[in-house]
Amino acid sequence: MTPQTKATESKAVDATRFDPAMATAGKAEADTRWLDPSEGPAQMSGFAWFDQDRIYRRMPATPLEVLPQSVDSLANCTAGGTIRLRTDSPRLMLRVELRGPARMVHMAPTGEAGFDVYIGEPGAERFASVTKFDSAQADYEVTLLNVERRWRDLTLHFPLYQGVNRVEVGIAGDASVEPPTPQIDEPPLLFYGTSITQGGCATRPGMAYPAILARRLQRVCLNLGFSGSGRGEPEVARALSTIDACRLFVLDYDANCPSAEHLQQTIPVFVEILRERHATTPILVVSRVPSALEFDRPDGDATRLERMQAQREAVEAIQTAGDPAIQFLDGSLLMGADHYECTVDGSHPTDLGFLRMADGLEPVLRQILDS
Amino acid sequence: MTPQTKATESKAVDATRFDPAMATAGKAEADTRWLDPSEGPAQMSGFAWFDQDRIYRRMPATPLEVLPQSVDSLANCTAGGTIRLRTDSPRLMLRVELRGPARMVHMAPTGEAGFDVYIGEPGAERFASVTKFDSAQADYEVTLLNVERRWRDLTLHFPLYQGVNRVEVGIAGDASVEPPTPQIDEPPLLFYGTSITQGGCATRPGMAYPAILARRLQRVCLNLGFSGSGRGEPEVARALSTIDACRLFVLDYDANCPSAEHLQQTIPVFVEILRERHATTPILVVSRVPSALEFDRPDGDATRLERMQAQREAVEAIQTAGDPAIQFLDGSLLMGADHYECTVDGSHPTDLGFLRMADGLEPVLRQILDS
Structure with a gap:
């Protein structure tokens, strides 16, 4: 007999009733000044075609060629978008109109459709808070910070897996805002890839x-x-x-390709197209991280290794043909020996997996940027 | 002007349309044998009063004294419940009736209301799969594994933040089941504490x-x-x-207490009550992990250190009074110097934070268990 609960206990368990830290945050106070992040003094990044299109989108709204339908749709996910500002406000609020509510099963709504905020100047940023909102709704207004009044640099990250129609940043009515402390003055680094690149399945966008x-x-x-x-x-x-300008291209799209042959064929073409306008920009090709179930498969890691080798050879062929500004990195080792603990579902990293990936990539990227 | 999306693009972005790995898993095949985990040969653990109450609950259904209402309700969350079995089935399915659907904002439905499964004998368990279900529903039936036919030990974890009315494990109709390979033959370790102990906010129960x-x-x-x-x-x-029997009590409830005084007062009473039936069982008191925003507060970490000190002194007083089987551990250092990256909301660890906590606790627990 399968155990049954008693009738008196059949209701859903709601931890938010008993744990204030689990509840959603309250609405903003009345004396709030709302800022549009696309207008100064705040600075927005992550939407390379924002100046022409005026929407929070990761690809051009009207590309010269028709994009694959899925890329065209997912370009409206705001992964990688940031708002940076400097303020003496003791409060920080957000008003957000999403394209739709959160609904993924293996990703927290905070990562899928929420914002998080870091405090600190470039090089000293520390995570401070995340939006706690009603995840059944597509709109939310929440308080992110209630702190002592002093000047702080703030960096907010846009949601990873949903679109944002509108967002406004709220500060105390009597607070001031300035442009943020500048980062290193170089063009952006561009990461092209899969759901893993997009941030599935981090618990919050900053991870x-x-x-x-x-x-x-x-x-x-x-x-x-x-x-x-x-x-x-x-x-x-x-x-x-x-x-316009890019400091580095990272190509990390192995995990979405159907075969080693697909990678062999697409990498040279993809690189050649980038080279037409970015002749000497460094390019790093990264092969996929392992899948959890490889240890249990009859062919083990053979498929992944075959694809890894195909990418390595494709890069070496481009180098041999006279392009020294391209490198290959074996992604197999990024998550460590216990990589199988680093994903939520066998393929999508958790915050644990993403930190390991960043740990592995950081020295390689530093070497490229410093050389 | 706040940017508006174009009318043609106003729909929600749905990554599951374009990424099969993001979609929910299909229903089980017809030729499936359904097992009740509370009956052999599978073994269930985590519900210490199951034999008398026959429900998936972490506290007695009819305790001698009335429990605090919140504890009584949250006891129906199935955190820590496991099902272990050995089978040669090439498929593994689950049929689950929850007490309610997932709805937390900073926790993935897979962690709140899902199950995950590890493959391997004790000491060699590797994460294999997680339930991908429709998180708007309170019931689900999913396929967890499709693998080669061979004998495997499987360990399934119950949901962390929801109740389970019924669960059945499905295997291929022609497959066999045996009891799992035995773990170390000792009474269980008991972890008493807060939302952090309960597993908020892991992406899946096994973390x-x-x-x-x-x-x-x-x-x-x-x-x-x-x-x-x-x-x-x-x-x-x-x-x-x-x-009945316990190999070790871990008391980790600092983060839910209102003050250092509350800890000073409750620890001696709590330990004295445990000692009435468990006179020599080791007890480890662990103080809370840091909050992310401590670096920004005028009083910094003073409050946490005061509470840590109160617990240390309470434990030392019990030792001095003649009880050598109790120890204190400063939880401040468990998540490392970059602890502020290890939580989803400043207080609840992610999988990253939980792995760090386990890394820090493991040698301390081993020393206690080996001595």
């Missing part, structure tokens, strides 16, 4: 691996990860290549 | 810190964490003390 690297390297990191849809299409490469 | 320690120590770890409600009440201590 996607490009966001961790942005803090450590003190540079803007554009997130061009497309869940299930990073497949190295030439039309996507052509859209990406229209970015 | 709550007591579950990580259960794998590493190859022992049953009972999870008696009560979100917002771990306050060291004597009636809770008396209920816990009715557990």
Whole structure:
């Protein structure tokens, strides 16, 4: 007999009734000044075509060529978007209108559709707070910080897996705002890839691996990860290549490709398209992290290793053909020997997996940026 | 002007349309044999009063004294429950009837209301899969594994933050089941505490810190964490003390207490009650992990250190009074110097924070268990 609960106990358990720290945050106070992050003195980054399109989107609204439908849709996810400002406000509020409510099963709504905020100048940023909102709703207004009045640099991250129609940042009515302390004055780093690149399944936006690297390297990191849809299409490469200036391209799209052959064929074409406008910009090709179930499969890690080797050879062929500004990195080792504990579902990293990825990538990226 | 989306793009972004790995898993196949985990040969643990009450609950259904209402309700969350079995089935399915659907904002539904499964004998368990279900529903039926036919030990973890009315494990109709390979033959370790102990906010149940320690120590770890409600009440201590046998008590309830004085007053009483039936069982008192915002507060970490000191002194007083089987551990250092990156909201650890906590606790617990 399967055990049954007693009738008197059949109701859902609601931890938020008993734990204030689990409840959603209250609405903003009356004396609040609302700022549009796209207008100064706050600075926004992550949406490379914002100046022309005026929407929170990761690809051009009207690309020269038709994009794959999935890329076109997922470009509206705001992964990698940031708002930076300097303020003496003792309060920080957010008013957000999403494209839709959170609904993923293996990602917290805070990561899928929430914002988080870090306090501190570039190089000294520390996580401070995350939006606690009613995740059944597509709109929310929440208080993020209640702190002592002093000047602080704030960095807010946009949601990873939902779109944002509108966002406003609220500060105390009598507080001042300034542009943030400048980061390193270089063009952004661009990360092209999969759901893993996009940040699935971090618990909050600041823990996607490009966001961790942005803090450590003190540079803007554009997130061009497309869940299930990073497949190295030439039309996507052509859209990406229209970015004015880029300090580094990271190509991390192995996990979404159907085969080693697909990688062999797409990498040379993708790189050639980028090279038309970015002749000497460093490019780093990264192969996929392991899947948890490899240890249990009859062919083990053979498929992943075959794809890894295909990418290594594709990069070496480009180097041999006279392009020294491209490198390959084996992603297999990024998450460590206990990589199987680092994902929520066998393939998507948790905050644990993302920190490991950033730990592994940081020295490689530093070497490229310093050379 | 705040940017508006174009009318043609106003729909919610749905990554599951484009990424099969993000979608929910299909229903079980027809030729499935359904097992009740409370009947052999599978073995269930985590519900210390199951034999008398026949419900998935962490406290007695009819305790001798009335429990605090919140503890009584949260006891129905199934944190720490496990099902272990050995089977040659190439498929593993689950049929679950929850007390209510997932709805937390800073925890993935997979952690709040899902199950995960590890493959391997004690000491060699590796995470394999998690339930991908429709998180708007309170019931689900999902496929967890599709693998080669061979004998495997499987360990499934119950949800951390919701109740389970019914659960059945499905295997292929022609597969066999045996009891699992035995763990170390000792009574369970009991962890009493807060939402952090309960597993908020792990992405999946196997990443709550007591579950990580259960794998590493190859022992049953009972999870008696009560979100917002771990306050060291004597009636809770008396209920816990009715557990037949216990190898170790961990008291980790600092974060839910209102003050240092509350800890000073409750620890001696709580320990005295446990000692009535467990005179020489080791007890470890652990103070809370840091809050992210301590670095920004005028009083910094003073409040946490005061409470830490109160607990240290309470433990030392009990030792001085002639009880050598109690120890204190400063929880401040468990999550490391960058502890502020290890939580989703400044207080609840992510999988990253939980792994750090387990890393710090493991050698201390090993020393106690080996001595």
